[in-house]
Amino acid sequence: MLSTGALRAHLLAARLAGPVATSREVSLRSYRLFAARDPRVMLGLDPAWGWKEPDVLRLMARKCGVSNDPAHVAGPDVIDPERTLAGLDAFAQRLSSAAARRAPVLFGTGHPHRLLGFYVALADAMSAAGCAVLTPAQGRCIDITTRFGVRTYKLDYVRGVAMVREPGVWPHGSEPGAHTHSPLPVRVALEAAVMVHGRLPELVVGDHGWVCGAGQLGIEAIGLADTDDPALFVGEAEGRVSVAVPLDDAVRSAYYRPLTRYVLNRACLSQ
Numbered sequence: 001m002l003s004t005g006a007l008r009a010h011l012l013a014a015r016l017a018g019p020v021a022t023s024r025e026v027s028l029r030s031y032r033l034f035a036a037r038d039p040r041v042m043l044g045l046d047p048a049w050g051w052k053e054p055d056v057l058r059l060m061a062r063k064c065g066v067s068n069d070p071a072h073v074a075g076p077d078v079i080d081p082e083r084t085l086a087g088l089d090a091f092a093q094r095l096s097s098a099a100a101r102r103a104p105v106l107f108g109t110g111h112p113h114r115l116l117g118f119y120v121a122l123a124d125a126m127s128a129a130g131c132a133v134l135t136p137a138q139g140r141c142i143d144i145t146t147r148f149g150v151r152t153y154k155l156d157y158v159r160g161v162a163m164v165r166e167p168g169v170w171p172h173g174s175e176p177g178a179h180t181h182s183p184l185p186v187r188v189a190l191e192a193a194v195m196v197h198g199r200l201p202e203l204v205v206g207d208h209g210w211v212c213g214a215g216q217l218g219i220e221a222i223g224l225a226d227t228d229d230p231a232l233f234v235g236e237a238e239g240r241v242s243v244a245v246p247l248d249d250a251v252r253s254a255y256y257r258p259l260t261r262y263v264l265n266r267a268c269l270s271q
Helices: 004-013 024-035 053-064 081-100 112-128 184-195 208-216 230-237 253-266
Strands: 018-023 076-079 105-108 141-146 149-158 161-165 203-207 221-225 243-246
Touching: 004 081, 004 253, 018 024, 024 053, 024 076, 024 230, 053 230, 053 243, 076 081, 081 112, 081 203, 081 221, 081 243, 081 253, 105 112, 105 184, 112 149, 112 161, 112 203, 112 253, 141 184, 149 184, 161 184, 184 208, 203 208, 208 221, 208 230, 221 230, 230 243
Parallel strands: 105 161, 105 203, 203 221, 221 243
Antiparallel strands: 018 076, 141 149, 149 161
């Protein structure tokens, strides 16, 4: 079993926490855009409160451990590893609770290049615990606005974890899926879950629009978020998101394996 101390050391060594690759400039830009309600950073969340840029900065300092000094405008951003550990413990507790009641679960990621393996291991464990891991709307086309204009993607699942792929790119190649912040995939999946399968998931696990999009619709959602993803932490503060774990969401995929072991052990889901 991976100890808390060993995981803390790994978080710092892998730069999942401590000084991270996400720059202060990028984080502050996201906070400005969020305060302006720019859809590129809202991730499907419609905040109930009137969040101004200083409010977002103070929240992110409290939730992630970034500097709350608005004059600090350059360099790497920082995540407090203690907040990451606390988030992972809460994340594991939600998984454990869902597993105990054999709740239907939906997994989805906007970061398949980095986080697919993390979610696949959790989906396998939840399935082994008797939970239905839902895969609604497989192959459905979704038009998503990107910085290059509107592009059509297809919803796909890999071992129970949803992502989007560009048309013509499928699992027999090496392309693991597309990066996206959009909440449209989870909306399409949830609609199909009701219309075709007659049930919604009781828990959505993922990142970006998968978490905020589900939480906005009143479904319990938990996920991972970087310092430039304020929407998940705002959602948590407003009660729309159950757990937002602060960590760098774009390091090498292998660096998340110790987190997988830790979460599964904490959730009593290790096989």
